Amino acid sequence: MDVIVADDRAELVEARQALGVGEGGSTLALVPTMGALHEGHRSLMRLAREHADHVAVSIFVNPLQFGPGEDYARYPRTFEADLEVCAAEGVGVVFAPAAEEMYLPDRQVTVSAGPMGTVAEGAFRPGHFDGVLTVVLKLFNLVRPDAAVFGRKDAQQLALIRRMVADLDVPVSVVGAPTIREADGLALSSRNRYLSPEDRTVALALSRALFAGAQEGTPAEIRRAARAVLDAEPEADVDYLILADPATFAEVGDDHGGEAILAVAARVGTTRLIDNVVLTLG
Ligand code: PAF
Numbered sequence: 481m482d483v484i485v486a487d488d489r490a491e492l493v494e495a496r497q498a499l500g501v502g503e504g505g506s507t508l509a510l511v512p513t514m515g516a517l518h519e520g521h522r523s524l525m526r527l528a529r530e531h532a533d534h535v536a537v538s539i540f541v542n543p544l545q546f547g548p549g550e551d552y553a554r555y556p557r558t559f560e561a562d563l564e565v566c567a568a569e570g571v572g573v574v575f576a577p578a579a580e581e582m583y584l585p586d587r588q589v590t591v592s593a594g595p596m597g598t599v600a601e602g603a604f605r606p607g608h609f610d611g612v613l614t615v616v617l618k619l620f621n622l623v624r625p626d627a628a629v630f631g632r633k634d635a636q637q638l639a640l641i642r643r644m645v646a647d648l649d650v651p652v653s654v655v656g657a658p659t660i661r662e663a664d665g666l667a668l669s670s671r672n673r674y675l676s677p678e679d680r681t682v683a684l685a686l687s688r689a690l691f692a693g694a695q696e697g698t699p700a701e702i703r704r705a706a707r708a709v710l711d712a713e714p715e716a717d718v719d720y721l722i723l724a725d726p727a728t729f730a731e732v733g734d735d736h737g738g739e740a741i742l743a744v745a746a747r748v749g750t751t752r753l754i755d756n757v758v759l760t761l762g
């Protein structure tokens with residue numbers, strides 16, 4: 481069956497019916513995306529298939545999650561190629577609304593990400609996570625999936641979506657998917673296509689720093705090893721390097737035991753990249 485493209489709410493309802501979602505217990509998993517699909521997104525779609533009978537992909541570059549001066553206008557939009565990816569991965573429906581379909585002109589209510597939305601990535605992108613959670617909740621309400629799959633590369637986003645689902649009793653099961661990397665360690669991202677060949681070499685410092693930190697034992701050693709790699713690459717303009725508690729994204733103390741996320745954000749040329757690894761301490 482060809483992938484169904486739904487541009488608006490009515491078409492989405494029809495698509496759910498055409499797929500038979502809800503009939504005889506038939507389930508749907510959603511992969512929310514902003515398009516410019518790559519191998520990482522394909523892995524999310526494959527994981528989604530393991531969690532439901534049908535897969536929906538949303539493609540929507542969400543203006544609410546971009547701050548002034550960020551890359552909303554130039555964010556890559558590759559709809560026809562994205563549709564081919566979805567068809568090849570056996571996706572049942574692609575929901576691709578226009579901004580006017582998603583947001584009422586007189587809208588007033590948004591989701592607040594709370595304290596976790598203001599630290600780490602949130603400290604550098606004020607309001608970003610409010611915008612992410614608002615669109616994700618709207619997508620959940622419109623698509624009505626049983627499960628939704630998000631990449632662990634956006635670790636703080638995933639933690640906040642889990643928090644929202646728990647705090648607001650959203651009836652969706654959230655699935656985290658492993659980060660997919662190039663052979664040389666670069667984490668896949670739609671923004672990688674902005675990188676010049678020279679930028680790409682510089683960008684490798686991010687994953688190298690994380691892998692160096694992951695070799696160490698204590699929080700101080702981990703931070704020191706990762707920082708040393710970043711310091712050796714002055715072309716990477718680092719916003720933050722944190723070793724954070726996965727539940728709060730606050731920096732962990734020296735006596736922290738259990739999971740911690742070593743996360744980095746840096747600008748390389750005109751491109752801002754993020755990456756992380758999950759470590760077990762103690
Ligand atoms: O991770 C993304 O691509 C976006 O933040 C998401 C979850 C699709 C919301 O716009």
